[in-house]
Amino acid sequence: MEQKPHIAILPSPGMGHLIPLVELAKLLVLHHDFRVTCIIPIIGSPSKAIKEVLQSLPPTIEHVFLPPVSLEELEGQQPGIQISVTMTRSMPSFRDVLKSLVATTRLAALVFDVFSSDGLYVAKELNVSPYIFFGSNALVLSLFLHFPKLDESVSCEFRDLPEPVKLPGCIPIHGRDLVSPVQDRTTEWYKLFLRNTKRLRLAEGIMFNTFMELEGSAIKALEEEAEAGNLPLYPIGPIIQTGSTNQVDGSESESLKWLDNQPSGSVLFVCFGSGGTLSVDQMNELALGLEMSRQKFLWVVRSPNNESPSASYLSDQSHDKNPLAFLPKGFIERTKEQGLVVPSWAPQAQVLSHGSTGGFLSHCGWNSTLESIMQGIPLIAWPLYAEQRMNAVLLAEDLKVALRPNVNGKGLVDREEIAKVVKDLMVGEEGKKVQNRMKEVKIVAEKALSTNGSSTRTLSELATKWINHHDF
Template sequence: MNQSKSHIVILPSVGISHLIPFVEFAKRLVSQHNNFHVTCIIPTNGPPPQIAKAIVEALPTTIDAIFLPPVSFDDLVANPLAPLTLTVSRSLSSIRNVLESLLSKTHVAAFLTNFFGIDSLDVVKELNIPSYIFFPSPATVLSLFLHLPKLDESLSSEIRYLPETMKIPGCIPIPAEDFPGGGTFQDRKGDSFKRFLHIGKRISSVEGIIVNSFTDMESGVIIALQDGAGANNPPVYPTGPLVQTGSSSEEDRSGCLRWLDNQPLGSVLYVSFGSGGTLSRAQLCELALGLEMSEQKFLWVVRRPNDESPSAAYLSDKSQFDPSDVLPSGFLERTEGQGLVVTSWVPQTQILSHGAIGGFLTHCGWNSTLECVVFGVPQIVWPLFAEQKMNALILVEDKKVALRPKANENGFVEREEIAKVVKELMEGEEGKRLGQRMGDLKEAAARALSKDGSSTASLSELASKWENVEAPKVE
C-alpha cells in the first residue's frame, strides 16, 4: 500500500453483476490518475464464487481486494432475497474494522457504495470519510429515486397510489407497469415504494453520485440531474460506459467461442437472461420453440427454470445440468445445426464482441445493455425484474435500438411472436435500422471515453476533488 497516494475505498453489494462495474470504475480511475490506490471491500454470504476470485486475481497492483467474513441468513429462511438486500447491513462491524485499519495507515479520500450498501454510510460518516454513491444502473433510475421524496411530499396523505404515468425531469414518461417492482411500486404504503423512498432520501445526502452512463445515452436526464445539483441533490458524475474489459482468466469451458468462430458474420442471436434471471418452465419451452421456428442461428445460455420468481437464478444451484431435462423433447436434436445451448458460465463480453453475433435477446440488465452499446449489438429486450423494464423503455422508446416481443393478456410470450421478432432483428429491415442506430450509439460511447470525452472529463473532475480532500481522522 502506497501511503503517498490518495486512497479510495469501494464497497459493492453482493453479486457478480454488482462487483464488475465497481471494479471497472476502479481500473479506469487508477489507469487515468496514477496518484490513487483503491481498496475493494467485498461482502459475502458464503464462499466467493470462482468468477469473483478470477476477477480479483486479475486486478492491477494499485487495487487491493478484501473478502469480508460471510454472514448468515439462517434466521431468515422465508426471505429468499435477503442475501441481495441485507448482506451489507449484516457486515457493518467487519466494514468498520477494515476502514479503521486503513485509516491508521493511509489517507482515505472517499468511500463509494451502491444503493444496496446504503446502510454502510452511517459507519463511514462516523469515521469522517467523504461518502459517494456509485450508481450502476441508468441515470433515469437515479432520477426516479431522487424525485421520489419531493413527489411523496407533494401528494396528500390520503392519496395512496402514484399516478399511472410518472414524468421525471429530462425523461420520457414512465408507465406504472415499468416502475421498478411493477405495480407494487405504485402503492405508497407498500414495501417497494418505502424502500426506494428511503434510498432516495439517503443518496441525496452524499457528496456526489457516480453513474455508469454517458451523456449521449441519457442526455436529457443527465443534464437535468446536473442542473439540479446543489441545495437539493448532490453533484452527478457520468463516467460510463464501464463494462468488463480484457479476456477472462477463466477458460471458455462451454466451447461457445470456438463454435462462433465457425459461424457466418452477424448470423447468430445470443440469448441470455444474466446471472440472476430465469423463466418459468412453460415460458422456457416456448422460447425454445420460438427460436427453432425462427430458423435463425442462436447461442443460448439456459438457466434452470423457476415457476416462482424470475430472479431465482441468483439463489439457485449454479452447477451444470442436462438441458434436455428442461427443454422440449427433441429440441436439442432438431436444432443441432442451428444453435448451441450451454448451461455453464460464458465469457459474455467476448461473445458480444465476436463478429458472428448479430443480435442479443437479453433481460436488459444495465451491465448487458452497456456491453451491447460498446460492441454495437442491437437487442431484443425481455425484462424480468428490478429496473429492467425501465432499461427496456430507454432502449425501445427513447434510443430505438431494440425490439420488445408482445406478451398475451397473461404475460406469456408465445412462440409465433418470438419467431417473428427474432427474424425481424436478424434479417428484417427494422433490424437493419436498429443496427445502424446502435452503431451510432457505439461511436458516441467511444467518444465519451476518449481522451477529451465527456465521461473522461467527468472522472477527472472527480479525481481532482478527491486529490484535495484532507485526511480524515477517527474521532
C-alpha cells in the first residue's frame, strides 16, 4: 500500500464542475503532498476539452473514466436533470473504483460537488470521509443550506414573493433572482434540487470557492450556524484554472494577436462561459448594441438557441460549426476595425490577463467571475442560468464590481441599453468606480491566497485534519 495520503475526487459532468476540482487537486498535490484520483462520470464520450484538461495534469493526479451513461430518453431535458441522472446511473461503477482505492491506497477523503451527492452514501458505506466542494460563493451556499426550511415556510412560487429573501449576512435577493431550479416548484428539477440541498448537512465538511475578504459577513453568519450544527466550513477560494500545457492553436493565437494590436485597457471581452447561449433575437441586439457603442470588443460567438440559455452546457463545443452565420448581415464587415468575432471558444484566461482587455461582459458563472477578479477586470453582469442571477446581484449591488443592464418588457436587453452600459463601463464615470473597486478586490483576493492568507491557512488546516485523521 502506498504511503502518501490519497484523495478521491468525483466531479459531475460539465467543464465548469471539473476545472475547480482539478485545480483543488493540484493544490493538494503541490502544497500538501497528497496523491489524487479523479473519478470521471461521462455522458456519451469525453469531450476534447475534458481530455486536454486531464492530460495536462501532473503524474500524481490520476484519472479514471467511469463507463459512459446513455441519456437518449432525456434528450432536451434541463442539464441539471441530465447531470443528476448521470450521477445516479454511474454509482455502481463508481462504487467499484472507490472500493479498489480503499483497498490499495491510504484514502483520506472523497471530495465531490453538489450534483454528485449520490457519492456521499457510497463513501459512508465504505467508511470514507465525504467532503463537498461547493464551486460557488457564500451567498449561494447560504441559499442551499437554508433551502429545506425555505421550502417549508414559503407557500407560493419564490418568484411571486412580495419581499426579497433575506439570508443571514447576505444582500437580500428577490425570488426571481434565486437559482434556476427553484423558479417552478412543480418540476422534477425542483425536487432534485431540494433533495441535493438536504444532503449537504450529511457531509463531514464543505469547502467553498470564495474567501473571507470578499464575503466576510456571509461567511461568518454561515460559520456560526455551522458550528451549532457541527458542519465544518472551509472558504478556500479563489480557485481558478491555472496554466494549461496546451499549445495555442489557430483560433487562440488569432484572438491574442488581435489584442496585441489594441490600445491598453480598450477592449471589452464578451463571452458567456462554456455553456451559455442567447436567443436569435438577443444575439442580434447584442451585435447591434456592441456596434452602436463604438467601443472595441472581442466576442466569442456561439450559435443561438431559442429554447434554453444553458443549451451548450453538456455539448461538445467543437461541433458548433458556423455560429457566425447568425450575426446581422454586414456586421463583421462593418465592425472589422472595431472588434473581433471568434466562433465558439477563446483562451479566456489569457484574454483576461492581456493588457488590452479593460472589461468583461460575462454570464456571471462563478469560475469566470473569479478569473475576472484575479485579473482586476470589471464586469457587465449578464446572467443566463443556474445561480448566475444571484451572482449578478452580489457583483453589481453588493460588491459593486459590475454594471447590470436592464431587461425590457419582452425579456430582451435591447441594443440601446447594451450600447449605453458598454460605454458606461469602458469610458464612463460609473465604469471608473467599478474599475477602482475591482482593483481593490483583486488585491484582497491575492492576499487570501498568499502564504499566510486566509484561504491558504484554511486549506492547510483541512489537509492536516485529513492526514491526522488516518494517522499516516
